[in-house]
Every structure is written in C-alpha cells, then in structure tokens.
Amino acid sequence: MSTTASTTTTARRYELDHLRVIATLGVILLHTGVIPVVLWRDSLPELVSAFNVGNAANSLGRFAVNCFFMTSGALLLDPVRRFVLRSQFLRVALPTLTWIVIYAVANAMLRQQELRGVKGGLSDPAELGLGDLVRALVSGPAVYHLWFVYVLLGIYLTVPLLRALTDRAEPQRLRLLTWFLVLWFLADLLPRWGTWLLEERFPPAYPAPLAALPTGYIGLFVLGFVLSHYRDRLRVPSLAWLGLAAVGLVWTFVGVWQAASHGDPDVYAAYDNLKPPVLMYSVGVFAFFATRSWGPGPAWPLVKRLSELSFRIYLVHVLVLHTLRYTTELGPLVEERPVVGLPLIYVATVVLSVLVAWALDFVKPLRRWI
Numbered sequence: 001m002s003t004t005a006s007t008t009t010t011a012r013r014y015e016l017d018h019l020r021v022i023a024t025l026g027v028i029l030l031h032t033g034v035i036p037v038v039l040w041r042d043s044l045p046e047l048v049s050a051f052n053v054g055n056a057a058n059s060l061g062r063f064a065v066n067c068f069f070m071t072s073g074a075l076l077l078d079p080v081r082r083f084v085l086r087s088q089f090l091r092v093a094l095p096t097l098t099w100i101v102i103y104a105v106a107n108a109m110l111r112q113q114e115l116r117g118v119k120g121g122l123s124d125p126a127e128l129g130l131g132d133l134v135r136a137l138v139s140g141p142a143v144y145h146l147w148f149v150y151v152l153l154g155i156y157l158t159v160p161l162l163r164a165l166t167d168r169a170e171p172q173r174l175r176l177l178t179w180f181l182v183l184w185f186l187a188d189l190l191p192r193w194g195t196w197l198l199e200e201r202f203p204p205a206y207p208a209p210l211a212a213l214p215t216g217y218i219g220l221f222v223l224g225f226v227l228s229h230y231r232d233r234l235r236v237p238s239l240a241w242l243g244l245a246a247v248g249l250v251w252t253f254v255g256v257w258q259a260a261s262h263g264d265p266d267v268y269a270a271y272d273n274l275k276p277p278v279l280m281y282s283v284g285v286f287a288f289f290a291t292r293s294w295g296p297g298p299a300w301p302l303v304k305r306l307s308e309l310s311f312r313i314y315l316v317h318v319l320v321l322h323t324l325r326y327t328t329e330l331g332p333l334v335e336e337r338p339v340v341g342l343p344l345i346y347v348a349t350v351v352l353s354v355l356v357a358w359a360l361d362f363v364k365p366l367r368r369w370i
Contacts, residue, residue, distance in 0.1 A: 013228075029346060051260055053339050053342055067285055068148065070224025077159065078225070095315060118144070118319060122143065144318070155218055189274060192274055249281045324348055
C-alpha cells in the first residue's frame with residue numbers, strides 16, 4: 001500500500017504499483033472470505049461446500065499482507081531513496097489515529113442500533129472508561145485489521161538501523177543481508193514450520209538465544225528489499241515464480257479444508273502468514289512483479305491512482321464491509337448462500353471503499369489526517 005518514502009533520483013517502480021493495487025483487492029477478498037469460513041467452520045465441509053467458498057476467497061487473498069510488507073521493504077530500504085523517519089512514521093500514524101476515532105464513533109452508533117461493532121479493542125467504546133480506551137489502543141489493535149499498521153510502524157522504527165546494512169557497498173551488503181535472513185530463518189521460520197509440520201516430533205529449542213534474533217515480519221521486510229534490489233541477478237523465469245505461488249495457494253486452500261473436514265481444532269493453521277503455504281504464495285506473487293519490468297509506466301492512469309489511495313482503502317474497507325453485512329440484505333446472503341452473496345458483497349465493498357477513499361482525497365486539508 002502507498003506508505004512509501006519519496007524519491008529524488010530514482011524512477012517510480014510502476015510494477016510495484018500494480019502489485020499494490022492487486023494486494024489491496026486481495027486483502028478485501030480475504031476479509032470477505034472470513035465470513036463463511038468462520039460461520040461454517042464446524043460443518044465438516046466437503047470439497048464443494050459453503051465453507052470452501054469462503055476458504056477459496058480467503059486463500060486467494062492471503063498473499064496480500066506479506067506483499068505489503070515486502071513492497072515497503074523494497075522501497076524504504078533502497079539506499080538511493082530518501083527516508084525520513086519522522087515524516088514517514090506520521091504519514092501512516094496520523095490517518096490511522098483518525099480512522100480509529102471514526103471506527104469508535106461508528107461502533108458506538110452500531111451498538112445504539114443493537115448491532116455488532118467491528119471486532120477489535122474498540123468494538124463497544126461506550127462501555128469503556130478513559131483508562132480502558134488507552135489500554136484498548138496499546139494492548140492490541142483497536143480494529144482487527146489495524147494489527148498490520150501496528151507492526152508496520154514498529155518496523156519503521158528499525159529502518160534507520162536496517163539502512164545501515166543496505167547502505168553498505170557490495171559485496172558486504174549482500175553478505176550482511178544474507179546473514180540477516182539466515183538468522184530470521186533459524187529463529188522464526190524453522191521453529192514455526194517444524195512444529196506445524198512435525199508436531200511433537202520436532203525437538204523444542206531453548207527460546208532464550210532465539211529471542212535476540214530477528215523474527216516476525218521484519219524478515220519479510222528485508223526479504224522484499226533483497227528480491228527487488230537483486231532482481232537483475234535472479235535468473236528465475238517468471239513462470240517459476242507463478243508456479244511457486246500456485247503451489248502455495250493450493251496448499252493453503254487444501255490445508256485449511258482438510259483441517260476443517262477432520263475437525264482439527266487448529267483449522268486456520270495454514271492461513272499463518274509465515275508458514276510455508278502462504279509464504280510460498282506471497283513470495284511467488286511478489287517476485288513475479290518485483291523482478292520484471294512492466295514497461296515505462298502503468299497500463300492505465302487508474303493503476304497509479306488506486307496505488308496512491310491504497311492505504312486509505314485499506315483503512316476504510318473493513319467499516320464498509322461490516323456495514324454492508326449488518327445493515328443490508330447482503331449479510332444474510334453471504335452467510336447462507338456464500339456462492340452468490342460473497343461476490344456481491346465483495347464487489348460492493350471494493351466499489352464503495354474506492355469511492356470513499358477517492359472522495360476524501362478531494363478535501364485537501366484532510367489528506368494528511370485521513
């Protein structure tokens with residue numbers, strides 16, 4: 001999403017504009033697919049089932065969040081691009097705070113109508129005192145999809161340190177980045193994958209040494225830079241990246257379906273962004289876009305415009321989806337007949353979210369804040 005630093009001497013990465021737009025559509029699809037996946041979780045679904053309609057949508061959109069992290073890393077860690085921590089941090093934090101207030105007001109209005117508020121720390125703000133409101137903001141995402149923003153802001157604080165690596169001359173830069181990714185794999189990915197794939201057969205590791213090593217989404221942030229910066233050295237055909245993405249997508253869908261059909265208590269394990277299925281899917285999609293040239297510019301001016309609006313679309317879309325679900329006939333339709341209702345509510349959410357984001361952009365004094 002468009003939360004990246006300005007540049008001085010580097011050309012715009014139009015291929016990342018394409019990816020950012022597709023990822024924005026993907027994350028809306030993911031959140032739409034959650035509805036039938038949660039409702040039909042305990043139905044022991046067959047292949048053709050209401051559960052798998054949502055599972056297909058959710059799985060298709062799973063690449064999006066990882067691609068947002070990798071896209072941000074590809075741009076913000078680029079040593080020829082200017083990065084100012086304060087301005088970049090506020091560029092994301094200020095509209096996020098504004099939308100937290102908007103969600104709190106919307107939830108209060110929904111609760112007055114005896115409707116469910118958007119899930120998160122502020123789902124019922126009228127019942128919270130001042131201390132509870134503060135705790136709701138700092139102890140977890142105020143609204144469920146804002147977890148991504150919390151993590152992204154945390155990563156921003158490390159960018160000046162990470163740029164000390166990416167500013168190095170070659171071959172030292174590549175060596176340091178490779179070592180960083182190796183540590184990430186050993187500290188996070190290997191234990192995560194081992195316990196999921198091998199369960200109790202995977203030997204537990206003493207956690208204290210691993211706590212000092214890079215873990216979580218900061219690894220994806222750095223991986224995005226590595227794949228993008230060294231794209232000219234990668235001799236991987238585009239079809240191979242698409243193949244990797246396809247394998248990850250199918251594995252995600254089948255893994256969740258099989259877990260649900262067998263009554264596994266951890267139904268959604270394959271949805272984990274850092275487990276092999278989603279990681280393969282998202283790396284394949286990101287590399288397909290980031291390692292090839294898409295020509296001198298976007299295919300349509302609309303692509304660039306939607307890319308610029310992508311962060312605001314991300315912030316607003318959950319409120320639009322929630323409102324459509326609980327105040328219109330699309331809600332019961334997506335719950336009871338998802339094969340019909342899911343595409344309808346998805347398209348409506350995309351269209352309305354884009355319109356709201358675009359309309360707000362015309363109010364120039366509010367652009368920085370919303």
